Amino acid sequence: MNASGRETQGALERLLDWxxxxxxxxxxxxxxxxxxxxxxxxxxxxxxxxxxGHREYVPGDDLRWLDRRAIMRHGRLLVRQFETExxxxxxxxxDASASMAFRSKAAPxxxxxxxxxxxxxxxxxxxxxxxxxxxxxxGGERCHPLPALGxxxxxxxxxxxxxxxxxxxxxxLDDASVDRAFASVARRARRGSIIVLLSDLIDLPEGTLDxxxxxxxxxxxxxxxxxxxxxxxTFSLEGAVRLRASEGDVVVETDASAVRDGYLxxxxxxxxxxxxxxxxxxxxxxxxxxxxxxxxxLNEILLGVRGNGP
Amino acid sequence: MSFLVAGALAxxxxxxxxxxxxxxxxxxxxxxEFPPAKLVPVAEPVARQRSRLEDRALLLVxxxxxxxxxxxxxxxxxRCSRLAIARQAGGSVALALVVDDSLSMRxxxxxxxxxxxxxxxxxxxxxDTTREGDAVxxxxxxxxxRLALSATTDLGAVRHALAxxxxxxxxxxxxxxxxxxRTALKQLPHTDRRVVLLSDFAGNPVPAGEPPAWAPLAxxxxxxxxxxxxxxxxxGRRASATIACSSARAARGRSLxxxxxxxxxxxxxxxxxxxxxxxxxxxxxxxxxxxHAGEQTVVSEIDVASVALDARLSGKDAIAHDDxxxxxxxxxxxxxxxxxxxxxxxxxxGGSSVLEQALGALEEEVxxxxxxxxxxxxxxxAPLAxxxxxxxTGLTPETRAALSTWVERGGVAAAWLGxxxxxxxxxxxxEPFVTGPLRWEHTRAKxxxxxxxxxxxxPGTSLSNLEPRGRARLEGALPSGARVTARWDDGQPxxxxxxxxxxxxxxxxxxxxxxxxxxxxxxxxxxxxxELIDRAARRVGPRRTLAGVPWTFAGASxxxxxxxxxxxxxxxxxxxxxxxxxxxxxxxxxxYRVSVDGAPEVxxxxxxxxxxxxxxxxxxxxxxxxxxxxxxxKTDVSREVALGLLALFLLELVLRTLxxxxxxxxxxxxxxxxxxx
Numbered sequence: 001m002n003a004s005g006r007e008t009q010g011a012l013e014r015l016l017d018w019x020x021x022x023x024x025x026x027x028x029x030x031x032x033x034x035x036x037x038x039x040x041x042x043x044x045x046x047x048x049x050x051x052x053g054h055r056e057y058v059p060g061d062d063l064r065w066l067d068r069r070a071i072m073r074h075g076r077l078l079v080r081q082f083e084t085e086x087x088x089x090x091x092x093x094x095d096a097s098a099s100m101a102f103r104s105k106a107a108p109x110x111x112x113x114x115x116x117x118x119x120x121x122x123x124x125x126x127x128x129x130x131x132x133x134x135x136x137x138x139g140g141e142r143c144h145p146l147p148a149l150g151x152x153x154x155x156x157x158x159x160x161x162x163x164x165x166x167x168x169x170x171x172x173l174d175d176a177s178v179d180r181a182f183a184s185v186a187r188r189a190r191r192g193s194i195i196v197l198l199s200d201l202i203d204l205p206e207g208t209l210d211x212x213x214x215x216x217x218x219x220x221x222x223x224x225x226x227x228x229x230x231x232x233x234t235f236s237l238e239g240a241v242r243l244r245a246s247e248g249d250v251v252v253e254t255d256a257s258a259v260r261d262g263y264l265x266x267x268x269x270x271x272x273x274x275x276x277x278x279x280x281x282x283x284x285x286x287x288x289x290x291x292x293x294x295x296x297x298l299n300e301i302l303l304g305v306r307g308n309g310p
Numbered sequence: 311m312s313f314l315v316a317g318a319l320a321x322x323x324x325x326x327x328x329x330x331x332x333x334x335x336x337x338x339x340x341x342x343e344f345p346p347a348k349l350v351p352v353a354e355p356v357a358r359q360r361s362r363l364e365d366r367a368l369l370l371v372x373x374x375x376x377x378x379x380x381x382x383x384x385x386x387x388x389r390c391s392r393l394a395i396a397r398q399a400g401g402s403v404a405l406a407l408v409v410d411d412s413l414s415m416r417x418x419x420x421x422x423x424x425x426x427x428x429x430x431x432x433x434x435x436x437x438d439t440t441r442e443g444d445a446v447x448x449x450x451x452x453x454x455x456r457l458a459l460s461a462t463t464d465l466g467a468v469r470h471a472l473a474x475x476x477x478x479x480x481x482x483x484x485x486x487x488x489x490x491x492r493t494a495l496k497q498l499p500h501t502d503r504r505v506v507l508l509s510d511f512a513g514n515p516v517p518a519g520e521p522p523a524w525a526p527l528a529x530x531x532x533x534x535x536x537x538x539x540x541x542x543x544x545x546g547r548r549a550s551a552t553i554a555c556s557s558a559r560a561a562r563g564r565s566l567x568x569x570x571x572x573x574x575x576x577x578x579x580x581x582x583x584x585x586x587x588x589x590x591x592x593x594x595x596x597x598x599x600x601x602h603a604g605e606q607t608v609v610s611e612i613d614v615a616s617v618a619l620d621a622r623l624s625g626k627d628a629i630a631h632d633d634x635x636x637x638x639x640x641x642x643x644x645x646x647x648x649x650x651x652x653x654x655x656x657x658x659x660g661g662s663s664v665l666e667q668a669l670g671a672l673e674e675e676v677x678x679x680x681x682x683x684x685x686x687x688x689x690x691x692a693p694l695a696x697x698x699x700x701x702x703t704g705l706t707p708e709t710r711a712a713l714s715t716w717v718e719r720g721g722v723a724a725a726w727l728g729x730x731x732x733x734x735x736x737x738x739x740x741e742p743f744v745t746g747p748l749r750w751e752h753t754r755a756k757x758x759x760x761x762x763x764x765x766x767x768x769p770g771t772s773l774s775n776l777e778p779r780g781r782a783r784l785e786g787a788l789p790s791g792a793r794v795t796a797r798w799d800d801g802q803p804x805x806x807x808x809x810x811x812x813x814x815x816x817x818x819x820x821x822x823x824x825x826x827x828x829x830x831x832x833x834x835x836x837x838x839x840x841e842l843i844d845r846a847a848r849r850v851g852p853r854r855t856l857a858g859v860p861w862t863f864a865g866a867s868x869x870x871x872x873x874x875x876x877x878x879x880x881x882x883x884x885x886x887x888x889x890x891x892x893x894x895x896x897x898x899x900x901x902y903r904v905s906v907d908g909a910p911e912v913x914x915x916x917x918x919x920x921x922x923x924x925x926x927x928x929x930x931x932x933x934x935x936x937x938x939x940x941x942x943x944k945t946d947v948s949r950e951v952a953l954g955l956l957a958l959f960l961l962e963l964v965l966r967t968l969x970x971x972x973x974x975x976x977x978x979x980x981x982x983x984x985x986x987x
Contacts, residue, residue, distance in 0.1 A: 098345075099345035102343065102344075200345065200346075202346045203345065232344070232346055235350075241342065242341040242342070243341075243350055244342065244343055244344065245344065245345060245346070245347035245348055246343055246345040248348070250347045250348045251341070251347070252347045252352055254350055254351065254352050254353045258353045259350055259352075263346075263349055263350045266349040266351075267346060267349055270349070
């Protein structure tokens, strides 16, 4: 076997453990169909049903929108404007670092698989509403960022990108990986975009929270979905254990029964920190475990998005 | 090694199975991936730690059990190297165990125990392989060689006798021990007879003979570095000591120290002198040793003449026991009183009397005390072992009383009666040597009857021609109970002896003077004096002897001897007889306090320097094992291994029981590392 062959073999061994969450396309459709695909108001004005005011006629405007009564009353050519429901770009940022590949025996799939289902479902809901969807990655291999896409093919492109990713990489010490993803979002996300970060929030480098919160400018909506494995969420280990982190070289030998409460408190402290920061910038944190019902989690996300929308 | 043995030993490889299982279990349960590990606090895994400790104990027990099973499966093919008896055609064996209990066997070996302990251990190993029908004799090779236990089939008695053996400071008499062992086996009906020597052979060579002797323990013959105090004595304010060293290295950097002995008390004459301030253990003098092998004598001036001293060597060596010895006063040998008239008994060339010169020529360890008159007090005679009177002029009543009392307490008095016996002074007699008046007569006898003096050996024949000018007529004058031991060639008594209390009276019918006869010029005269000294030595006992030399006390009714190791056992030759002879056998060097019928005395036991200077050696002709009778250094250890296995099983049961009974503090049902499925 040559070098490329060995690389392919290694990549196959590290393929995402979809478990019971696959196939992604069908699963995402099922999840998306389970939620209400309501529209959201757009700040863009144009053709619509609700009156939005007048403006001076400029050559090239549709003559259908000339307001004859206003011409007669004011002696000028005025065009009627209407508010219309238009697209808000959904930018999905997925954490594909090594820790997201973790799946315990009790979990239906890896954390990244669960996040991918949510992302695909969100994409489907967004595309159904006419909103474009973009995808960015933190860490991972074979991850292909997608620009804002709309239309019929967009969902297939998003699903293909989600299916091709291989989790990996240690982002705990790799600030560049996070910077790349967030810089891309900051550069391309338009006003009113919805930015959804799907991550376990475990091994992200220091300062990630601040940098992500900084994306809330320009009326962007920030949503963070923390995806944990059931084992991580409950720490249901017992007795003497030796735990090795997926990223970094942390190895802890401890008595699980004795430190359970301490661990859960530390885990909750991380979530509280993110929650407080996001609340300050109008965002929200959705806590999820891979054993949760994706429909329920998606509903929470959508409620958050609507509640924070303009 | 047969296939079966190899197969059984291969089972031992399974000892790694529990280890592997343990390691595998540990690896599965211990480390697992957990992404938020950095959020998990570190805590002492109490339950796991306890489990590991218990598991290790059980793991060890099980590993040992597997090994034991492997060895048990391989036995009796796998054998240990302790001594054992291999039998020829399964017949019974007659075995003589010669255990050397001499001083040199006290040396420590490189492995830790002394040579004597190794020898006893070897003897025990051999005894463990004996069985019903075997006969075992136990012989000790410390001089004189002794039969500790005659050949017996009571193996329990042999074990008991062996356990009772203790090392001594005797010389080595391996030659006599081997002869004794062969004699002990001679009368036994066994055809398979063996003599096993457990000695360092620091003595005479092993005599050839049947059955040949076998010396199995080579570890006993490893040379050691040792120095020992052979003897030490004070003469006035000068102390001298003889030191023996096995090598120059043993003597290098060491010195002889003279210290005040425990319990030493200064005499009245020393009141107010420096000695009164000397306490037990105080260093009196110190002399550096010359670094060479062999014997050396060191001399030191001391200023505490009348204090009992001990001589000890600084530093350490293989035998610590011989590094200290008591210091005896000079002349601790026999003290002989000699009463002569210089006018009649001195040689014409001048100097000492003929009698004194003859005694000096014997080179015995005796000290002469010339006397001009006999003391009237028996206390003055007490230090004497023997008293020789040459042509005495008679004994006054006071003198006779003192002499009689002294003889009754063990003294030996010899009177060479001459012409002055006929003219004793008024009130004086020659009692208790003779009763009544004694007549000096002219005689035609030429000398002694050789037949009557045959007990003296070859020198006695020289007394057959004495050319006497006269003789004391003893016939009719000897007291009742006297026994004539030599006669003139005409039948008249020449020499008579009589037991008197614990002592002995010897009467001779000739004076020593060369003017009266040629007796003093004959070799037989020296032989007579030698016999006299020997009698005195046996009765009184020398003040300084080698370890292992018996002390005899003839006629003593009450005897006690206190040695370094406590009171010694007194053997009575004939308890019912009035002239019973008591014997004590001191085998350890040191100072002994003897009490004979209430009269105290101090004796010193020393060591033979050859025990130190003679290096151990291999026997000249090491008999082949087959010739000896197939004694092999192998034995079956099945029983011991089986017992060990049983003990291991019991230990595992105990461990498991303890694990269940132990309070379950900190141990929960969920101590197992599991993830809920």
